[in-house]
Amino acid sequence: xxxxxxxxxxxxxxxxxxxxxxxxxxxxxxxxxxxxxxxxxxxxxxxxxxxxxxxxxxxxxxxxxxxxxxxxxxxxxxxxxxxxxxxxxxxxxxxxxxxxxxxxxxxxxxxxxxxxxxxxxxxxxxxxxxxxxxxxxxxxxxxxxxxxxxxxxxxxxxxxxxxxxxxxxxxxxxxxxxxxxxxxxxxxxxxxxxxxxxxxxxxxxxxxxxxxxxxxxxxxxxxxxxxxxxxxxxxxxxxxxxxxxxxxxxxxxxxxxxxxxxxxxxxxxxxxxxxxxxxxxxxxxxxxxxxxxxxxxxxxxxxxxxxxxxxxx
Numbered sequence: 001x002x003x004x005x006x007x008x009x010x011x012x013x014x015x016x017x018x019x020x021x022x023x024x025x026x027x028x029x030x031x032x033x034x035x036x037x038x039x040x041x042x043x044x045x046x047x048x049x050x051x052x053x054x055x056x057x058x059x060x061x062x063x064x065x066x067x068x069x070x071x072x073x074x075x076x077x078x079x080x081x082x083x084x085x086x087x088x089x090x091x092x093x094x095x096x097x098x099x100x101x102x103x104x105x106x107x108x109x110x111x112x113x114x115x116x117x118x119x120x121x122x123x124x125x126x127x128x129x130x131x132x133x134x135x136x137x138x139x140x141x142x143x144x145x146x147x148x149x150x151x152x153x154x155x156x157x158x159x160x161x162x163x164x165x166x167x168x169x170x171x172x173x174x175x176x177x178x179x180x181x182x183x184x185x186x187x188x189x190x191x192x193x194x195x196x197x198x199x200x201x202x203x204x205x206x207x208x209x210x211x212x213x214x215x216x217x218x219x220x221x222x223x224x225x226x227x228x229x230x231x232x233x234x235x236x237x238x239x240x241x242x243x244x245x246x247x248x249x250x251x252x253x254x255x256x257x258x259x260x261x262x263x264x265x266x267x268x269x270x271x272x273x274x275x276x277x278x279x280x281x282x283x284x285x286x287x288x289x290x291x292x293x294x295x296x297x298x299x300x301x302x303x304x305x306x307x308x309x310x311x312x313x
Contacts, residue, residue: 024042024045024051024052026038027041027042027045028042031065031066034069036065036066036069036070036071036074037066037071037073039062039063039066039069039071039074040062040063040066040071040073040077042062043058043059043060043061043062043063043066043074043077044059046058046059046062047059056087056088059087060078060081060087060088062074063075063077063078063081067098067101067102070105072102072105072107072109072110075098075099075101075102075105075110076098076109076110076113078098079095079099079110079113080095081095082095082098083095083099083113083122091123092117092122092123092124093123095113095117095123096114096117096122096123099113099114099117100114103134103137107141108137108143109138109141109143111134111135111137111138111146112134112138112143112145112146112149114134115130115131115134115135115138115146115149116131116149118130118131118134119131119149119159128153128159128160129160131153132153135147135149135150136150139170139173142177144173144174144177144179144181144182145181147170147171147173147182148170148171148174148181148182148185150170151166151168151170151171151174151182151185152185154166154167154170155167155185155189155194163195164189164194164195165195166195167189167194167195168186168189168195168196170182171183171185171186171189175206175209175210179213180209180210180212180213180215183209183213183215183218184206184210184215184218184221186206187202187203187204187205187206187207187210187221188221190202190203190206191221191225191229191230198230200225200229200230200231200232201231201232203221203225204225204232207219207221207222207225208222210222211245214249216245216246216250216251217246217251219242219245219246219249219251219254220243220246220251220253220254220257222238223238223239223240223241223242223243223246223254223257224239226239227266236261236266236267236268237267239267240258240261240267240268243255243257243258243261244258247278247281247282251285252281252282252283252284252286252287252290253282253287253289253290255278255279255281255282255285255290256278256279256282256287256289256290256293257289258278259274259275259278259279259282259290259293260275260293262274262275262278263275263293263297272297275297276294276297278290279291279293279294280294282294
């Protein structure tokens, strides 16, 4: 048997820990030399306690230094901290300050966050006209979240004039992004013929793209189409697969829809136990349909038990 001997006062670090230590030292040196991005990365190490003792105050100081040196991620992280009350006392005015720094940069990434504050009345007077302008500014700067939120305003028409054509155009722009955001919403417009001509085949294409990029709502909507919608031929095997995928991903409404298939024996053998389990899962996830169906199944079970007792009497 081999023994490992350590000389007094000498500690042997694993290759992984040595690499982390070297990276930490490199970040410290780069930040000290004025590299703003390194300051942001170093702040994250302190915030998370990654290979160093957690020090959120030090992290805040480094984010401030990075932001003032024009590193946008430093500004956004600080804004998030103050908006959410994470590691610091919640302070909407401070959050707005740091988000505005990012919005005023050449990247204009923080404009969506500033718009959110005006739309949701976080520390400022609610102003949807200002939010609309800021979402547009973010969208023009290729921030797809800004495009989607602006599209939603146009689609709802509650706070700005409804314009379904503009909503469709904005969702289209977001859908063409790398992460395909907006495809599911665009597909919904095609299924209802809102802002675009009703076209189930186009809807299927956009839902498929959304689902491929792990958009659970896209998977669920695609499953709805395969149940038999318009010109799409029913395919319950695909519906079950898609509902299951979205349910396992955490979309409560998909669990409820899948439970109904097992309860009604649509595309699968009737399985009340499985249906009930899915309704319970959906209800816990916040699905009204899941809670309603679960309550109905419990009521039926109670009635059966009562009838059985009456027969015995």
